[in-house]
Amino acid sequence: xxxxxxxxxxxxxxxxxxxxxxxxxxxxxxxxxxxxxxxxxxxxxxxxxxxxxxxxxxxxxxxxxxxxxxxxxxxxxxxxxxxxxxxxxxxxxxxxxxxxxxxxxxxxxxxxxxxxxxxxxxxxxxxxxxxxxxxxxxxxxxxxxxxxxxxxxxxxxxxxxxxxxxxxxxxxxxxxxxxxxxxxxxxxxxxxxxxxxxxxxxxxxxxxxxxxxxxxxxxxxxxxxxxxxxxxxxxxxxxxxxxxxxxxxxxxxxxxxxxxxxxxxxxxxxxxxxxxxxxxxxxxxxxxxxxxxxxxxxxxxxxxxxxxxxxxxxxxxxxxxxxxxxxxxxxxxxxxxxxxxxxxxxxxxxxxxxxxxxxxxxxxxxxxxxxxxxxxxxxxxxxxxxxxxxxxxxxxxxxxxxxxxxxxxxx
Amino acid sequence: xxxxxxxxxxxxxxxxxxxxxxxxxxxxxxxxxxxxxxxxxxxxxxxxxxxxxxxxxxxxxxxxxxxxxxxxxxxxxxxxxxxxxxxxxxxxxxxxxxxxxxxxxxxxxxxxxxxxxxxxxxxxxxxxxxxxxxxxxxxxxxxxxxxxxxxxxxxxxxxxxxxxxxxxxxxxxxxxxxxxxxxxxxxxxxxxxxxxxxxxxxxxxxxxxxxxxxxxxxxxxxxxxxxxxxxxxxxxxxxxxxxxxxxxxxxxxxxxxxxxxxxxxxxxxxxxxxxxxxxxxxxxxxxxxxxxxxxxxxxxxxxxxxxxxxxxxxxxxxxxxxxxxxxxxxxxxxxxxxxxxxxxxxxxxxxxxxxxxxxxxxxxxxxxxxxxxxxxxxxxxxxxxxxxxxxxxxxxxxxxxxxxxxxxxxx
Numbered sequence: 001x002x003x004x005x006x007x008x009x010x011x012x013x014x015x016x017x018x019x020x021x022x023x024x025x026x027x028x029x030x031x032x033x034x035x036x037x038x039x040x041x042x043x044x045x046x047x048x049x050x051x052x053x054x055x056x057x058x059x060x061x062x063x064x065x066x067x068x069x070x071x072x073x074x075x076x077x078x079x080x081x082x083x084x085x086x087x088x089x090x091x092x093x094x095x096x097x098x099x100x101x102x103x104x105x106x107x108x109x110x111x112x113x114x115x116x117x118x119x120x121x122x123x124x125x126x127x128x129x130x131x132x133x134x135x136x137x138x139x140x141x142x143x144x145x146x147x148x149x150x151x152x153x154x155x156x157x158x159x160x161x162x163x164x165x166x167x168x169x170x171x172x173x174x175x176x177x178x179x180x181x182x183x184x185x186x187x188x189x190x191x192x193x194x195x196x197x198x199x200x201x202x203x204x205x206x207x208x209x210x211x212x213x214x215x216x217x218x219x220x221x222x223x224x225x226x227x228x229x230x231x232x233x234x235x236x237x238x239x240x241x242x243x244x245x246x247x248x249x250x251x252x253x254x255x256x257x258x259x260x261x262x263x264x265x266x267x268x269x270x271x272x273x274x275x276x277x278x279x280x281x282x283x284x285x286x287x288x289x290x291x292x293x294x295x296x297x298x299x300x301x302x303x304x305x306x307x308x309x310x311x312x313x314x315x316x317x318x319x320x321x322x323x324x325x326x327x328x329x330x331x332x333x334x335x336x337x338x339x340x341x342x343x344x345x346x347x348x349x350x351x352x353x354x355x356x357x358x359x360x361x362x363x364x365x366x367x368x369x370x371x372x373x374x375x376x377x378x379x380x381x382x383x384x385x386x387x388x389x390x391x392x393x394x395x396x397x398x399x400x401x402x403x404x405x406x407x408x409x410x411x
Numbered sequence: 412x413x414x415x416x417x418x419x420x421x422x423x424x425x426x427x428x429x430x431x432x433x434x435x436x437x438x439x440x441x442x443x444x445x446x447x448x449x450x451x452x453x454x455x456x457x458x459x460x461x462x463x464x465x466x467x468x469x470x471x472x473x474x475x476x477x478x479x480x481x482x483x484x485x486x487x488x489x490x491x492x493x494x495x496x497x498x499x500x501x502x503x504x505x506x507x508x509x510x511x512x513x514x515x516x517x518x519x520x521x522x523x524x525x526x527x528x529x530x531x532x533x534x535x536x537x538x539x540x541x542x543x544x545x546x547x548x549x550x551x552x553x554x555x556x557x558x559x560x561x562x563x564x565x566x567x568x569x570x571x572x573x574x575x576x577x578x579x580x581x582x583x584x585x586x587x588x589x590x591x592x593x594x595x596x597x598x599x600x601x602x603x604x605x606x607x608x609x610x611x612x613x614x615x616x617x618x619x620x621x622x623x624x625x626x627x628x629x630x631x632x633x634x635x636x637x638x639x640x641x642x643x644x645x646x647x648x649x650x651x652x653x654x655x656x657x658x659x660x661x662x663x664x665x666x667x668x669x670x671x672x673x674x675x676x677x678x679x680x681x682x683x684x685x686x687x688x689x690x691x692x693x694x695x696x697x698x699x700x701x702x703x704x705x706x707x708x709x710x711x712x713x714x715x716x717x718x719x720x721x722x723x724x725x726x727x728x729x730x731x732x733x734x735x736x737x738x739x740x741x742x743x744x745x746x747x748x749x750x751x752x753x754x755x756x757x758x759x760x761x762x763x764x765x766x767x768x769x770x771x772x773x774x775x776x777x778x779x780x781x782x783x784x785x786x787x788x789x790x791x792x793x794x795x796x797x798x799x800x801x802x803x804x805x806x807x808x809x810x811x812x813x814x815x816x817x818x819x820x821x822x
Binding site: 060250279283286 | 417419420421422425426427454455456457459460462464467480481483484486517518519521529530531583615651652653661665666667668669676679688689690693695697
């Protein structure tokens, strides 16, 4: 920020809720890692060398040539009908058929999560979250002055059995990333999903199912979304339950176009459309057309996702193998079946923010996990991303980090 | 919205603030005008036949060929540095030099207006607005449960002399469209801008200067923005005053890319960046690069704006001439020097929503103005857009509307 005389005492004018806001630690760390010599496992960035640049170039040419005036004009807050239809079709399964009207297009799934808060949360509401949980959700929701009730997690995701005790008190909403969770990479088991769907119904509790990584499975058996499991277990043939499902093209096509979506019951979509109007009128017409033009070739899209899975699987395996070889035995970590992240736990006497300073001195970066936790936990944990760095960088970066960790545990 | 059994009683769950939300009347009316036979003066749409489609196609090719991996990746919340620099340069004048760090890129200027509310407004705050004012601002701000204090307007815009009385009570913020205001098309005079800048300083009152139409002047003498007049009159050499200036490419390039911006003092930008992170992480990287690639050729941009001015001037003149010929003498209207809109006032016994029904029966549409007013005024007023319809449609539509109005005043 530039220096200079400022005329107004802005701090006295900012809204009370903004006092609780702070810049995202993750994004601030990403700035520190901008030096080209740093090997960064910090971001949640897809591998840019896999972006379907030529497909997107063809799509921009096509939509501009065929419907140039339409794709550059204002459009509806709900989103492009064909794109809503495509997403509805891809998420429908068997008897559970999603109507395009139950899909709202958003500017990335972050906006979906942010808008859901705007329609549902009153000051002081109680909200159930996995612990740890996605820090970007907390950044968005914290200004509502909420009480976050944390649910502990294990290798099968949120420990759903803990919910009964928590739900003795009234809660407004639950937020979860059931599949390849950020930051741990763990996945909620099918059995727990079925039980969770029952609990949602029993308690009239809405769930925000944030699912940016669901299509990126590298091993193990696929588990349907909670949206789908709720529909199956309760016999829904349309979207009429408690789940508000947030998805995105950011991880399977490209994040730079900012195309996400919410699938939810009609009253929720109706209210979200009002907020969408107030927020930014609508998501970029052009980007919706381009994304649709690429994704409507589902054979291409599925093949592209298969390629991503193959490359990310290799990177995950390489990172895990190199960690096995170079990390000290006092350090443990998750072994995700998909997604972009794994989480490392050091001995409690070590602090991830301190270790990060030493790591940056060795030109390697990660994200400390304390901001992902409700409460004081997580100081000795950090998150590693394995999708963005090339294989040789993964090996070199993990070796550097291993040396830093070995020195730290020896002290 | 689809019908169907809904499992959850959502109405009991929605946040209190959403009770005050309603769908935008303008956007709902736009749906009614979707029939191809309707000549619509309702929207605020630019003329799509003037979109620089080929330039944008070239720009997409260039940025994808040269920096494909970068333009499709995540990027910073602040926005693309080169684009911020270009906007800063174009808005700087003489001694008043805007630093790129004082520019934040947003997803259209609607998002800028919405985010400013999020950082500044507490429940129950008093806010000063022109009367009438932009309905999209009210849609966004109304959930904060504000008290809107209306300032009357005349052919020179907001009657600034009325502010002293209003400011006897503490107000948090002022919102205004000083240039070619929506819905009236009137422009705040230079003398009033100088006085307004003084009042802002005296009362430590921030102003949201919403300026989507400023570059679209067709006649009369250009007036600098309040941002610039404040800087000139108070001797600022950088952005350090009370004005938060919102601009957009929507009216001078294309709305479909959703590129807007805020220019403001550093503490405001700093806080807005935090909200931007929480809201949607960042504005589409791709659209920022494409917009920059088109706009950095300033000779092209200025020539394109000159073309828009020429075409819109002709359409404005044609609409005014046809109104002079075909509207009954009991009806009066504004004669804007620029922008997209003029406002019509009928005799008080006529109601614009009733007249709209008759107009739609004659396949012509406009927007009633009651929603643009604070309080009960405006029932006999409506807004006409002259940028979107082709000349022959303007003549035909105004003739039809003239017939409807003549019948109505005769009743």
